[in-house]
Amino acid sequence: MMDESGDLQGIQEVADMLGITARTLRFYEDKGLIEPSRIGTTRVYRRREIARMQLILRGKRLGFSLTDIAEFLDLYDADPQHLEQMRALAERVRQRITELEQQRDTLDQTLADLAKLEGEALARVHAHEPEGRRVAG
Incomplete structure (x- = not known):
């Protein structure tokens, strides 16, 4: 379901485009x-909502x-230049990198122990084992 400008798409079209289910779209809608x-009882998605879903x-x-994602989206909406969003994103990405590096270190140690x-x-x-029954390992 598209309007003449191509701005409106139905839930299944958007789900297919994003590789997710309609239920997933409804979930994120429920989360705000x-x-x-x-249009009536039918959900339609504009480019803005599709871009938000991609984010x-x-x-x-x-x-x-x-x-975290909700905060990024709020900053995105509040700042037309997206500078605050980019600052917050850079800080949160750095934190996530640190978390993942710590997890990797833990995994490396666990693998070595195993x-x-x-x-x-x-x-x-x-x-x-007797000589004839040895298993390669």
Whole structure:
């Protein structure tokens, strides 16, 4: 459902375009992050709402919370130059990078611990197995 200027699209068209479900769009509407217009009882989406959804989905992919995303969207609406949004975004991205680096360090240590444990377990198995039954490892 598009108007003559191409501005209005139905919920399923937008969902298909963004690779999400109509239910996902309704979820973000319920959270107040998007506000589709209505023609009767039918939701219709303008370019602004589609752009907001793209920002929301990108934020989710990058691991931001809905609260963070809502703040970015509020700044986006309040500042036509988007300078405050960019400052806040840069700060929050730096925090997210730090969080992910800490998680990576923890994962690296866990992987090293598991590899060591595996090696010790296999060494013990090999030490007590008869020659003909040894399993490569």
